[in-house]
Amino acid sequence: MEKKKLVMIGNGMAGVRTIEEIIKLAPNQYDITIFGNEPHPNYNRIQLSYVLQGEKSLQDIIMNDWNWYNENNIALYTNEAIKSIDVPNKQVISEHGRVVDYDELIIATGSSSFILPVPGADTHGVIGFRDIHDCEMMIKSAKQYKKAVVIGGGLLGLEAAKGLLNLGMEVDVVHLMPYLMERQLDAEASKMLKNQLETEGMNFLLEKQTAKILGEERVTGIRFQDGSEVNADLIVMAVGIRPNIQLAKDSEIFVNRAIVVDDYMETSVPHVYAVGECAEHREITYGLVAPLYEQGRVLAAHLTGVQTKPYEGSITGTQLKVSGVDLFSAGEIIDDPSTKAIKVHNEFDGVYKKILIRNQTIVGIVLYGDTKDSTKLYKMLSQKEDISGMTSVSLLSSGCCGGGTEASDVAIMADEDLVCGCNGVTKGTIVEAIRTKNLKTVDEVGGCTNAGRSCGRCKSLISDILAYTLGDQYDTTAKKTAICKCTTLSRDEVVAEIEEKGLTNVREVMNVLGWKESEGCSKCRPALNYYLGMIYQEQYKDDRDSRLVNEKMHANIQKDGTYSVVPRMYGGVTTAEDLKKIAEVAEKYNAPLVKLTGGQRIGLFGLKKEDLPQIWEDLGMPSGYAYGKTLRTVKTCVGAKFCRFGTQDSMSLGIELEKKFERIDTPHKVKMGVSACPRNCAESGIKDIGFVGVDGGWEIYVGGNGGMDLRPADLLGTFKTDQEVMDITGAYLQYYRETANYLERTSKWLERVGLDHVKEVLANSDLRKALNIRLNETLKRYQEPWQQAIENDDVLAKYYQKNKVTVLN
Ligand SMILES: Cc1cc2nc3c(=O)[nH]c(=O)nc-3n(C[C@H](O)[C@H](O)[C@H](O)COP(=O)(O)OP(=O)(O)OC[C@H]3O[C@@H](n4cnc5c(N)ncnc54)[C@H](O)[C@@H]3O)c2cc1C
Ligand SMILES: NC(=O)c1ccc[n+]([C@@H]2O[C@H](COP(=O)([O-])OP(=O)(O)OC[C@H]3O[C@@H](n4cnc5c(N)ncnc54)[C@H](O)[C@@H]3O)[C@@H](O)[C@H]2O)c1
Ligand code: SF4
Numbered sequence: 001m002e003k004k005k006l007v008m009i010g011n012g013m014a015g016v017r018t019i020e021e022i023i024k025l026a027p028n029q030y031d032i033t034i035f036g037n038e039p040h041p042n043y044n045r046i047q048l049s050y051v052l053q054g055e056k057s058l059q060d061i062i063m064n065d066w067n068w069y070n071e072n073n074i075a076l077y078t079n080e081a082i083k084s085i086d087v088p089n090k091q092v093i094s095e096h097g098r099v100v101d102y103d104e105l106i107i108a109t110g111s112s113s114f115i116l117p118v119p120g121a122d123t124h125g126v127i128g129f130r131d132i133h134d135c136e137m138m139i140k141s142a143k144q145y146k147k148a149v150v151i152g153g154g155l156l157g158l159e160a161a162k163g164l165l166n167l168g169m170e171v172d173v174v175h176l177m178p179y180l181m182e183r184q185l186d187a188e189a190s191k192m193l194k195n196q197l198e199t200e201g202m203n204f205l206l207e208k209q210t211a212k213i214l215g216e217e218r219v220t221g222i223r224f225q226d227g228s229e230v231n232a233d234l235i236v237m238a239v240g241i242r243p244n245i246q247l248a249k250d251s252e253i254f255v256n257r258a259i260v261v262d263d264y265m266e267t268s269v270p271h272v273y274a275v276g277e278c279a280e281h282r283e284i285t286y287g288l289v290a291p292l293y294e295q296g297r298v299l300a301a302h303l304t305g306v307q308t309k310p311y312e313g314s315i316t317g318t319q320l321k322v323s324g325v326d327l328f329s330a331g332e333i334i335d336d337p338s339t340k341a342i343k344v345h346n347e348f349d350g351v352y353k354k355i356l357i358r359n360q361t362i363v364g365i366v367l368y369g370d371t372k373d374s375t376k377l378y379k380m381l382s383q384k385e386d387i388s389g390m391t392s393v394s395l396l397s398s399g400c401c402g403g404g405t406e407a408s409d410v411a412i413m414a415d416e417d418l419v420c421g422c423n424g425v426t427k428g429t430i431v432e433a434i435r436t437k438n439l440k441t442v443d444e445v446g447g448c449t450n451a452g453r454s455c456g457r458c459k460s461l462i463s464d465i466l467a468y469t470l471g472d473q474y475d476t477t478a479k480k481t482a483i484c485k486c487t488t489l490s491r492d493e494v495v496a497e498i499e500e501k502g503l504t505n506v507r508e509v510m511n512v513l514g515w516k517e518s519e520g521c522s523k524c525r526p527a528l529n530y531y532l533g534m535i536y537q538e539q540y541k542d543d544r545d546s547r548l549v550n551e552k553m554h555a556n557i558q559k560d561g562t563y564s565v566v567p568r569m570y571g572g573v574t575t576a577e578d579l580k581k582i583a584e585v586a587e588k589y590n591a592p593l594v595k596l597t598g599g600q601r602i603g604l605f606g607l608k609k610e611d612l613p614q615i616w617e618d619l620g621m622p623s624g625y626a627y628g629k630t631l632r633t634v635k636t637c638v639g640a641k642f643c644r645f646g647t648q649d650s651m652s653l654g655i656e657l658e659k660k661f662e663r664i665d666t667p668h669k670v671k672m673g674v675s676a677c678p679r680n681c682a683e684s685g686i687k688d689i690g691f692v693g694v695d696g697g698w699e700i701y702v703g704g705n706g707g708m709d710l711r712p713a714d715l716l717g718t719f720k721t722d723q724e725v726m727d728i729t730g731a732y733l734q735y736y737r738e739t740a741n742y743l744e745r746t747s748k749w750l751e752r753v754g755l756d757h758v759k760e761v762l763a764n765s766d767l768r769k770a771l772n773i774r775l776n777e778t779l780k781r782y783q784e785p786w787q788q789a790i791e792n793d794d795v796l797a798k799y800y801q802k803n804k805v806t807v808l809n
């Protein structure tokens, strides 16, 4: 039966969580297409605050990497906004004119920063704080400028201000109201917060209304309505958000403040749903992930036909993510004649607690300085528990739950107590998952239950629950070593077990070593396939289905679902005959792009999957492995044959190296460069292995990287003959193959094991010889992949047939 088409507009937190839930419930029900306006896969927007505050890197906050989309057969179009929805024809149209049909459509477009409509708001140096781009702009500005002003003393403004302080800027926070975070705190708690932030260096300008942004080329300051001014090199507006609803409005979907939805997240138009910050449910829009994830869960069940309770709205609780500040707030915060308050104010310890009660139920909570009671109180509030039997002491000083809990406190938590507010996960769910799925780390608990995957505040409590449930078996360092969430074993342990138990294939390793997920995951399956191939040199039968998608297809998948073809050009040297073949193929298959690559060869881009085998047959050239964890390219300069500075024959050495080591599986991609003199035209100093011709021989450089983690290569040594160079290179490559973690580049590996250690290994002639023998045995295993594919009908049918699902596991 043909799958139904599900299209989602918006590749953010609420939308992608909904898709995760759909895949969990019915993995094969939909062909899924996602459009995202940002150039990234789904990342944790919440943790941008931690990135700015220097506690996490951008890489750390990716939640669903590119591979996740590939593995789940999701067509993802990033950096491509949907411009209109054709409701009658059930189609979406992107800004690039791409038209995609849908049976069901989810709008998950989130919100944008609200920029105050004052004169000068569009001046260079005025930004919001919503996405990776804003975060990068702030980090960049902090390197160039001194003074930042944040407008808005709410959650976002204070988290931004703290980040800018940590980046070394002077920071003023401008706030409209007489006290900070007036939506979450009362005056007393707010005063305590202001005092604490002032001691950290933040300066506050309260009751100030921005009238004008000053500056011509770039912002220089702000003028307020009272006529006063403040200087600024950077202005961050954090005065609230506005749901992205224009698209829905233009398509005549009913909108109010946001897109109006019913209790199953359906809009006024059948088969069109909205979820997340762009949705308005019972006149409320939410700006925190806990309710949005709840909406996503209901929508996923609805779309997969699983019975579910309707979404009836949420009560939210907030915390500020600034290190050293402990506060929690939920429900109402201001006393009125209909409420009674229990208050504790310990000025000595800087603790303030207030509970607001109406009709014997808790209706509001404000905690500052000690939030241990937050979980218990929040549960009572959200469940409208009758508290008539309780005293103020039993309400406020149980010491149960919340931040900073210890294992002994975990023991007295009830199973239904909430541990992770963002994801709605209780203690009972976590304990059961730890026991039944043999979980050992906080990340594994997150992978299984989602707890801890959003703001991360509950991670210490999850760690306490692990300690309480596992006792002595809980190893807080285990997370650092396990190769993925399916096992607690490290790379070294897995390799040792494979050798000791004589395990010969991926499935056997997972079965015998007690994998938690019987099918493994995208991290462990390619890694196991690699380790097995590295151990069983000549005889290992590659498990193609365990490889990452590009290697499985022997082609790089492009952002629009087409593929690229890059034939080998040994040492970057080609012939008229090869150029003709490439030109003919480009013409015959209408390649939209023919481009010289950075590795000195020619790439054909935008080709159809089903054309690939015929293209390679027409070309009759070896694959350049532009997609592989293997030797990619050997870049060469023209060298002594043509260049007047050249001392060595760089092209011949480059071709010899590429012909010898092509196709070999390595833990990560390997690039080489051969320059015939220290002018280094082939960039040998930033390659995994670089060769530089000098009088009487070659210098070999190792561990260079020209990519994201730029690293100059280290000199390994100087060698006289080409034969010595081949011998050292072979041994070096094999040592890397045998000791690196899968997906560890040589630059990282070399830093981990140490240059001196590697030099020592290679200086030992017995070891060097043995390494080369093992490498040469392995090299015998490889054949030209496209030649093999063309001759094998099963492979052709399985991987390259039109409309065939190519991701098979
Ligand atoms: C710095 C920061 C800190 C935060 N901290 C917390 C916190 O501690 N706790 C908490 O609960 N919440 C926090 N939030 C709020 C939380 O991040 C949001 O509630 C959540 O991300 C909303 O999810 P969403 O999917 O609705 O929107 P988003 O995550 O914004 O995703 C929407 C996506 O849709 C894309 N899009 C918009 N229009 C189109 C279009 N026409 N075509 C294609 N794509 C489109 C956008 O570019 C965006 O990538 C924080 C937010 C920020 C910015
Ligand atoms: N820790 C967290 O939970 C967290 C952190 C960051 C962001 N967020 C979410 O992100 C969204 C945006 O946060 P936010 O803080 O921008 O929104 P917000 O609406 O919560 O707060 C905006 C603040 O700006 C103030 N303000 C409004 N106009 C102003 C003006 N002209 N001058 C000075 N101050 C002015 C308001 O009084 C208010 O306190 C919210 O949905 C929030 O929940 C949550
Ligand atoms: S590296 Fe030296 S030999 Fe090679 S092209 Fe440049 S200048 Fe000439």
Ligand code: FES
Residues within 6 Å of the ligand: 419, 420, 421, 422, 423, 451, 452, 453, 454, 455, 456, 457, 458, 459
């Ligand atoms: S409370 Fe935010 S991730 Fe758990």
